[in-house]
Amino acid sequence: MAVLQSSSSSSGQSSISPSSAKKQALFIVSLVTLWYSSNIGVLLLNKFLLSNYGFRFPIFLTMCHMSACAIFSYISIVFLKVVPLQTLKSRQQLLKISTLSVVFCASVVGGNISLRYLPVSFNQAVGATTPFFTAVFAYLMTFKREAWVTYFALVPVVIGVVIASGGEPGFHLFGFIMCISATAARAFKSVLQGILLSSDGEKLNSMNLLLYMSPIAVFVLVPAVIVMEPDVLSYTLALGRKDKFMWLLLILNSSLAYSANLTNFLVTKHTSALTLQVLGNAKGAVAVVISIFIFRNPVTFIGIGGYTITVLGVVAYGETKRRFR
Numbered sequence: 001m002a003v004l005q006s007s008s009s010s011s012g013q014s015s016i017s018p019s020s021a022k023k024q025a026l027f028i029v030s031l032v033t034l035w036y037s038s039n040i041g042v043l044l045l046n047k048f049l050l051s052n053y054g055f056r057f058p059i060f061l062t063m064c065h066m067s068a069c070a071i072f073s074y075i076s077i078v079f080l081k082v083v084p085l086q087t088l089k090s091r092q093q094l095l096k097i098s099t100l101s102v103v104f105c106a107s108v109v110g111g112n113i114s115l116r117y118l119p120v121s122f123n124q125a126v127g128a129t130t131p132f133f134t135a136v137f138a139y140l141m142t143f144k145r146e147a148w149v150t151y152f153a154l155v156p157v158v159i160g161v162v163i164a165s166g167g168e169p170g171f172h173l174f175g176f177i178m179c180i181s182a183t184a185a186r187a188f189k190s191v192l193q194g195i196l197l198s199s200d201g202e203k204l205n206s207m208n209l210l211l212y213m214s215p216i217a218v219f220v221l222v223p224a225v226i227v228m229e230p231d232v233l234s235y236t237l238a239l240g241r242k243d244k245f246m247w248l249l250l251i252l253n254s255s256l257a258y259s260a261n262l263t264n265f266l267v268t269k270h271t272s273a274l275t276l277q278v279l280g281n282a283k284g285a286v287a288v289v290i291s292i293f294i295f296r297n298p299v300t301f302i303g304i305g306g307y308t309i310t311v312l313g314v315v316a317y318g319e320t321k322r323r324f325r
Contacts, residue, residue: 028270032279035263040287042256043120044294049249050116052295055239058112060232061253063221065108068254069214069261076262077211083265086208089201096196097209101216103189109221110182117175120291121299124284125164125307126179131317132157133187141191147324153316160310167302206265277318281311 042065049055076082088094114123132154138144165171197203204212225232240246268276288307292299 031263031266031270034259035267035279036283036286038256038259038263039283040290042253042260043115043287044291045249045253045256046112047115047120047123047291047295049253050112053246053249055236055246056116057225057229057232057235058116059109059221060225060229060236061250062105062109062112063218063225064250064254065257066105066214066217066221069210069258070218072255072258072262073207073211073214077207082262083205083207086204088212093197093202094212096202097204097212098216100189100193100196100209101213102220103185103192104213105217105220107182107185107189109224110178110185114175114179114182117172118179119168119170119295119297121288121297121307122164122168122170122303123179124288124291125303125310126161126176127183127186128284128307128310128314129157129161129180130183130187131314133184134190135317137188137191141195146321150317150320150324153313153320156309156313157317158313160306160308160313162306163309164303164306167300167304167306169298169300169303206268207262210261277315281315281318285311 046061049061050058055061077085088097111123111127114126118126135146135151135154165176193209197209236246267279271279291297
């Protein structure tokens, strides 16, 4: 990884041999494929476990995800040295990270709860409105204003979701509320992170931030599971005795949750911001298509049209933000 990073950041691009360029291209393609597989895999497995399989414990499932992220983050950073370990410098910094962790928990739990009631296709359509909420929170919390053209590009993002909601055969009000709340929480966490960890001494890369946030998330989620999902342990053990593959599904699902974070960091590191934006938009569309084939949930032309409008709005927003920055 270090060799690839140094060669990609070198000013002498012409000195890179064709074989090195092919290896680097192959590495990027493999990385993006793993990124897609991890993100789409954990999304589809979440839906399968929570909706089709009968494992109706989204908070406990989120706790499993955070536990895996805590364990794998420690191994990859402390032992494998994937990225340098960044230590916390003050209690104030720990408090800030704890605040981010609580918001992060809320977004993940909300998203998992919504998957119990909504098809993946509609879940992704609502999730695509994240830039809208990010722009709103950035304006309200930091008074940061974008060019009027940028805000105008967000109009189809909202209109698309409204259209998709009206044309969604599997629409569920509570599921929609949880999904939109999770999307808003995700955007809020992004803006809050920029505010709380703005100084150079407190900035952490995403992998180190995950290392510190995930154990705090587990600490927050344990009492939530005890209070809100008290029968999860007995039900899980009974389900495990009935179906031995349940444990494999749970371990695979939790591992994919960490892999999604790791590959997202690596793709961000080895590609440009524009490439990442395009790949991110395409990833949502790929997840929708695969989910429809797997779960066979009914879709309408109105729903597809609404999702398409939302995605095009997100693309337009990203482009105008880049040009008018």
